[in-house]
Amino acid sequence: MLENKNVLLCVTGGIAAYKAAALTSKLIQKKANVKVLMTESAQQFVTPLTFQSLARDRVYVDTFREEDPSVISHIDVADWADVAIVAPATANVIGKLANGIADDMVTTTLLATRAEAFIAPAMNVHMYEHPAVKRNMDTLQQDGYRFIEPGEGFLACGYEGKGRMSEPEEIVEHLSNHFLCVENPVWQNKKVLITAGPTHEHADPVRVLTNPSTGKMGYAIAREAARRGAQVTLVSGPTQLPDPSGVNVIRVTSANDMYEQVLKHYESSNVVIKAAAVSDFRPKNVQEQKVKKEQGSETIQLERTSDILAELGKQKNGQFLVGFAAESTDVLAYAREKLQRKNLDLIVANDVSKSNRGFAADMNEVTLIGPKQFEKNISLAHKEKVAESLLDQVAHLQWGGVK
Structure with a gap:
């Protein structure tokens, strides 16, 4: 998604500037065109020559350095960009942008560009939590800037907390997702409700009825829907998987818990994908204490x-x-019957009898079945790829989007 896209990378003065060098390299590897702007403070951490070598282009450091008399540099670069990213973004530059201050090449260019602008903050945890910084970030969000949240962990100052600039790989993914949404906007702001994982039906405090589902398929669908710009709510049974980025995750335990949460969010949803393996039965009498053997x-x-x-x-x-x-x-026969009986728009027929696919596996092979004899096989692939194909078909059937 980044091939031949014009990326304006604005580097400001924080220790995370070294990550911006890695970010430049990864963008170039994705075949993006990269122009780097640096503040004076950023040059105290990494030299312009580093970025020049990586981007194979001049680095912009001075508003008044006009090497081409036929253009005004900061306007020319601002117009060139398809997207801008400030990484790292210090509290100082966030404050300047929030108040319309343009006193260097970075801030002047960002005020002049019409491109979508992302900000990847990096600073001490106490600075990040300061009311003034939060106020400035709120202002920038209202102005249309998009933030890539920092991570938590050990900071260069010795503190631990939120303030680490997102890793270059994560920033590249954010930028790729942006262009995916721009070029295929059918999922943009659609509300998608997904269920995933097993449910646990307790017989006593330590024993449950459950199944081998790990949630991998449902989580892959949730990640892909969010990547396409949808507003995703994931109702998840007990799993060991981390929350997908950009997804509202609601964790539940039992089938009844899942029932309540799904019904709560159903009315406002555009698309609902029930990938969870919900227990069909539960113990009629649940013991309050462990039953002794x-x-x-x-x-x-x-x-x-x-x-x-x-x-x-x-x-x-x-x-x-x-x-x-x-x-x-009889996988297809049962699936066709279930499609009609439960009034579905699409059903995913999943043969779970083979060990290399389905429950707990990283791979899957499914057949999509819809009304009017619609059937499409998705051959054995990683569940992330299966999720992509599934959402492509949902978009095609529902909105006439990609096939």
Whole structure:
């Protein structure tokens, strides 16, 4: 997504300036065109020659240094950019931009550009939390600047906390996602509700009924939907996976917990993808204390859990509803029947009988089934790729987007 895109990299005076050198290299590797602007303070940490060598272009350091008399440098560069990124962005430059101050090459150019501008803050944790800095960041967000949140950890000043500039790989991903949304805007600001993972139905405080789902498929779909610009809510059963970036994650335990959260967010959603492996049964009587192991057999009486997908099908009012059919035999036949019975717009038929795909695996192979004899096989691929193909088809069927 970054090939032949014009990226304006503005480097300001913080120790994280060394990361900006790595960022330049990674952007060049993605075949982006990069022009680097540096403040005077930034040059105290990394020399312009470093960036010149990496970007294979002159580095802009002085508003009044006009090497080409036919143009005004800061206007020419501002017009050239497809996107601008300030990395690292110090409290000082954030304050200047928030108040319209243009006293160097970086701030002057940023005020002149019409390109989308991203800011990657980097500073001491106490500075980042200071009311003045927060106020300035709020102002810039209102003005249309987009922030790439810093990480938490050990800071150069010796403190630990939030203030580490995002890693170059993360910034590259943000910029790639920006152009993905620009070039394929069908998902922009769409509200997408996704479920993932297993549910746990307790028999006593230490024993549960569950299944082998790890949530990998649902999390991959959530990441991809967010990458495309959707507003994603992920209702997740118990998993060991980290929250996907840019996704509102609601963690639940039981089928009933998931039912309540899904129904709460259903009405406002444009697309709902039920990738969770929800328990069909739960113990009828839950013991408050651990049941001690005794000689002989033990019987647990079960009752059915709420059928979340069927309820969503009944209440559907314009939502595009996608279900999963995890089967081990007659996979397509069962999936077609489930599509009709639960009033779905699309179902993902998933053969979980093979060890190299489905539950717990990193790979998957599925068949998408829709009304009017629509069927499309997604051959064995990483779940991230399966998520991409699934969302492409949802966009095509719902809005006429990419196939």
